[in-house]
Amino acid sequence: MNEGLKEELIEKYGEKVSIIFEPLIYSGVEIEKWEKGNVELKLPVTENMLNRHGILQGGMSYTLADMSAGITAVSLGAGAITVQGSINYIKSVKEGYIFTKNKIIHEGKSTIVINVELFNENKELISNGVFTMFIVDRYDV
Numbered sequence: 001m002n003e004g005l006k007e008e009l010i011e012k013y014g015e016k017v018s019i020i021f022e023p024l025i026y027s028g029v030e031i032e033k034w035e036k037g038n039v040e041l042k043l044p045v046t047e048n049m050l051n052r053h054g055i056l057q058g059g060m061s062y063t064l065a066d067m068s069a070g071i072t073a074v075s076l077g078a079g080a081i082t083v084q085g086s087i088n089y090i091k092s093v094k095e096g097y098i099f100t101k102n103k104i105i106h107e108g109k110s111t112i113v114i115n116v117e118l119f120n121e122n123k124e125l126i127s128n129g130v131f132t133m134f135i136v137d138r139y140d141v
Contacts, residue, residue, distance in 0.1 A: 029067060032099065036141055037107075039072045041100045045093055055092040061127045062087050065116040068100040069131035073112050076104075079137030080112060087129035096121040110135055 033040035043064050051057040066082055073080035099119045106113040111132055118127040 027063075027067075029064065031071070034075060037072065037076050037102075037104050039068060039075050039100075039102060041068050041071070043098050045095055045098060050094065055094055056098070058087075058089055061089065061098070061118055062129070064098065064100060065118060065127065065129040066131060068102055068116050069114040069129075069133055072102045072104070072114055073133045073135070074139070075141070076107065076112065077139045077141035078112060078133070078135045079139065080133035080135050082131055083111070083134045084132040085129060087127055089127050091120070091124055091126040093120050093126055098126060105130070 028044050028046070030042045031039065032042045041064060043060070045056055045060075049056055049060045062085070065087055066085055069085070070080060070082065097120075099121075101117045101119065103115045103117075104112065105115055111134055114131050114133065116129045116131060117125060118129075120126050
């Protein structure tokens, strides 16, 4: 993860926001893009993430999609927790990187609904998820 970006975001949003970045550091996730409502993440697929069939374990894809939705909420100025998430697995991955792209479906007073697509290095869709985030805090953005 880009440590300079982490420090910039902590400075902008405060120490409370820094907690959301800890899982990124430990999992190897990198922020590729950070704009208001438009966050893209990148995850290297490593051998310890593969299931017994030699493909990326579905929980890793779900976790990345959930992180992407949560960080997108932060980019909108909302500290949020997942209240519902679902994902469809479309194509398997054995190596390389996976990337996220998000689309905000709804931004209300108490919830944000975000569609998260995951792609492989060839820009092929591998998973599609929808996450409903409950807003627990607001930040100035």
